[in-house]
Amino acid sequence: MFLTRTVNSFYNALLSVIYPQACALCGASVEDRCLGVACAHCWSETREFNATDIMCWKCGALSLGTIAPEKLDQVRCRRCDADAFTAARACGAYDGALRASVLALKREPYVSRHVVSLLVKTQERAPLDKATRVIPVPLHPDREKARGFNQAGVIARELARAVRLPFDQVSLIRTVHSERHRAGMDAKGRRETVAEAFSVRYPRLIEDESVLVVDDVFTTGATVSACAAALLDAGAKEVFVLTIARPHRAAPLRTDRILAADQRG
């Protein structure tokens, strides 16, 4: 153990001398290969989400305001009511080092050890800790061939290995090339195009499972919601979503109880 660590840190030091990696954000040299594309300082400036953040329990959108810790699971943004997934979480805001990491993953099939540790932390927190199986958002085979890899698959495989959950990239498939039609479409159009894009090839593998769907970024939620709908239709018990990042726009705090009061008044 100690020896491995010594060899590792020696290897890191050697690598940073031979191939000094410049931080994708500030240009300073990255101190440790584990940090990936950003330096320690830029990582420290990046907003990571944690257990005390007030967020929509379902979609993970941040909320403004204060609430007692035991009521955190009552917070809802209501914009995600129609989404099929049970709950979605991201490691942090789509900004700074997390954004740089996501962009780097589109070019190279590599997830830094630091990003893996953030994914593990998020997965081990409720409600994602109930997951029993990890499934990446699939790319259409033509697109995967063109890029050479599916970035969601790379993230999902690393996470599954780290938390020792089964990694399944065969059950869920993409049948429609939806990305091509997206330009110029409004949110509703995008949602409709993506809705029929996924199907489950091996329902027996996901029956009664608490599936964790993994993608790089959570934007509108339309893609992961369509995956969740297909998985639930095929017999999954619940579907959670984990992404590296999501846009960071805090909305006013709402809870079920506040909403009930709204509706009465």
Ligand SMILES: [Zn+2]
């Ligand atoms: Zn930096």
Ligand SMILES: [Zn+2]
């Ligand atoms: Zn929400």
